[in-house]
Every structure is written in C-alpha cells, then in structure tokens.
Amino acid sequence: MRNVLFLLLKIIRYKIVPISKKFSKYQTKNSISNYRVWPLFLLSFIRLFYVSIFERALQNYLYRVILISESTLGVISSIGSIAYIFAPILGQFITSKLGIRTSLILSCVFTSILTGAQIIYFEPWFLIMCRILSGISLGVFWPNCFNLLSKWQKVSNMEKSNKNFKHFNFSWNSGFLLGLLVGYTWAFVWNDYFAMIASWGISFLLIPVSLFLKKEISVSLSNQEPQIQVDSTISHIEIKENTPMIIYPILFSWIGIIFLAIAKANFLFSYQIFLKASAITSTPTYLVQFGIQATQLIGLTWINSMKIYNRKISALTSIIFVILFSTLILFFDDIWFISIISVSTGLFFGLIHGTSMKIMLEHGTAKSTSKFSTINEILVGIGFGVTPIIAGYVAEINIYFMFLFLSLLGIIVLIFLIYLSRNVKR
DSSP: OHHHHHHHHHHIIIIIHHHHHHHHHHHHHHHHHSOOOHHHHHHHHHHHHHHHHHHHHHHHHIIIIIOOOHHHHHHHHHHHHHHHHHHHHHHHHHHHHHOHHHHHHHHHHHHHHHHHHHHHOOOHHHHHHHHHHHHHHHHHHHHHHHHHHHHHHHTSOHHHHHHHHHHHHHHHHHHHHHHHHHHHHHHHHSOHHHHHHHHHHHHTTHHHHHTTOOOOOOOOGGGSOHHHHHHHHHHHHHHHHTOGGGGSOHHHHHHHHHHHHHHHHHHHHHHHHHHHHTTOOSTHHHHHHHHHHHHHHHHHHHHTTSOHHHHHHHHHHHHHHHHHHHHHHHHOOOHHHHHHHHHHHHHHHHHHHHHHHHHHHHHHHHHTOSHHHHHHHHHHHHHHHHHHHHHHHHHTTOTHHHHHHHHHHHHHHHHHHHHHTTTOOO
16 A cells, blocks of 8 residues: 555656646746737727827918917927937836836827827927927837837747737838828818817727737746747847848948938928918828828838848939939929929838838847847937927028938938948949
8 A cells, every 4th residue: 555655646746746837837838928919009000090190280280270480380390209219218117117008008098188288278388398298108108019019029930920010010000191091081171170189089099999908927038948948049040140231331221210310301391381382271281291101111111022232222222312302392392393202202211211220120130139229219219300390490591491401411321321331232
C-alpha cells in the first residue's frame, strides 16, 4: 500500500503539476491574444470623421462670419498642432498612472467637451485656450492608439498584425475623406455653423465606443515559452535584413517631412483666403481639401510598390512639381486654376510623405528605437503649427509672398536632398 501511495505522489509531482503550470501559461497567453480590435478602428474613424468637418467649418465660420483677421485665424488654426508637439510627453505620464483604456476614455470625454466649448464662445483667447487643451487631449489619444497596435503585434502572427495596421489606416483615412464630403453637403445645403453643431454631436459617439475597449494585460517575457523567445529573435534578424531604406541618410526623411508639412499647411491655409478674395462661398474648401487628401493617399499607396532608387526619384520629382505649382500661382490668380493646382499637389505630397516615412520607419526598426518617429512627429507639429501663423500675418500684406517663399525653400531643399542621396544609385 505504501508503494502505491508513493507512486501516486510521484505522478502528481512530476506530471500533474507541470501540466497545470503549462495550462496556466497557455491561459495567460490566450487571454492577451484575445483582444478586441473594432473599438479602436471605430474610434479612429469617428475622430477623423467629425474633426475633418468641425475644423473646416470652424475656420470658415470665423473667417467669413465672425470676420477675424488672417493673422488671428492663423494662430487659432495652428495652436493645437503646436500643443501637440509637447502633448505626448504629458500623455505618457497620464497613461502610466491611469492605463491605456482609461486614458483613451478620458481623452474622448474631454474632446467632446472642448469641441462644444468652441461653438459657444468665439473670443480668440478662449478659442486658443480650448485648442491648446484639445492638442493635449490629442497627445493622449493617438500615442495610445499606436501603443495598443504595438501590444497586439507582440501577440499576433504576421498576417494578423498586418491586417490590424491595414484596417487602422483605412479607418482614419476613410473617416477623414468621408467627413469632408459630408461637411461639404451640410455647408452647401445649410451652412458652416450647422456643420459645426452636427459634427460636435457626432463626437459624443467616441465615449460609448471607448467603453468597449478591453483592459490591457501585461505579460512578462519570463512567463512565455522558450520557443516564443527563439521566434522573437528570428523575427528581429529578419526585420534587420528587410530595412533597405536605411541606405538613405535619416536627414533625407526629416528634411522631406518638414518641407511636406510647410507646403501642405500653406496650400490649405491660403486657399480659403483666395476664395474670399474671389467673392466665392466657403463650401469649395471642403472639396479641395478632400481632393488634396485623396490624391495624397494615391501617392502613399503608389510609393509602396516602388523600388528603392525609384523612391528617391519620386521624392525629388515631387519637390520639383511643388516648386513649379507654387511659381504658377504667382502668375495666375484664377481661383479655379488654383483649385486644380492645389488638388494636384496632393499626389506629390503623398510621394514625399511615403518616401520620408519609409526611411524613418526602417531606420527605427533597424536600430530598435522610437527616437526617429518622435523627431518625425515634432517636425510635423512644427511644420503644420508654425506655417499658418506666418501665413496669416503675411496674408495681411500679400499672400503670394508665401508661395514665393515656398518656391525658394523648395529649391534649397531639392539641392540638399540631391546631395544627401548622391550615393543612392540604381
């Protein structure tokens, strides 16, 4: 009898206990893998949908109805982007205290409140304060969206990870484009003020959708199976072998991205001034911005199928076209010609953007660091934040000076990028 009991104890010790530990590890791994993706995609869609309408309608209303000056409009348009330069730092602190899910929920609540506040009171100082707080809220929202995508990538296979990123990009792009079309319809049938109120109502959808986000679960590397660690090492080696764009200097990316931000911000801000000078209603601003974004998306998609050397040629050629279009605007002041030119620049913005982003991402992947993407976001914030302020003050003298500046800046950037990429050959 003693021998039988001893044998049973050995079975329990060496068989059942390891099985239970293994099952526990499987449960933990399975629980983190079972994440819920649709709330994040819907949040990014709703956010860009309502923002594209509200921002366009607010600028039109302030400039056409409230009759604020171009310089004040430039400050109000830019201040949120400037706040976003520093917002991710504060957002990271908030997230570390509250967690991703709670931070996103609070960001959605404050976004709706701050959006509504901008409709009630149109004094510039009040709008500037609201938009600074909105920029900070944005610094909580987008970094946490990317954070969730990164967490999901760690517990997904390559196919599922690529699908998540594809759906995420589709959600915010489609939200932005569809929002501009809907905004145009509302402004055309009713007015810009109605478009603002309606888009503000849509912003409240962010709150219930955010509640469906699952709480993130952190799993330490020590809890994972040895095979998973081996796979991770192999993936890291494969990533390093598949970053061919690191043959471009990182300066090529940074200079390209800041030129893109300055040029695009100038075209978008200046168009509403050209419309008012031509005594035309504000509604075409929605369509022209839609056209710029749609053609930019074509350029972003096209760049993915290009070879390494062709991306260099596409970026340099795109800068030449931006210089050409900026110069043409100096000599032709017909509003419909300017509209066509503005929409056409979107394609070249997309090619510059795609090339610059590829270089930046692959440098970051090869060196396992996020500093390149952080500098990229700062440069984007500077370009989109500072340009409308300068353009607003210049517009009170002569808006065409901004296009003269853009042409000269483009020539300097083109020469510098040709020099930087001289070793990138076919």
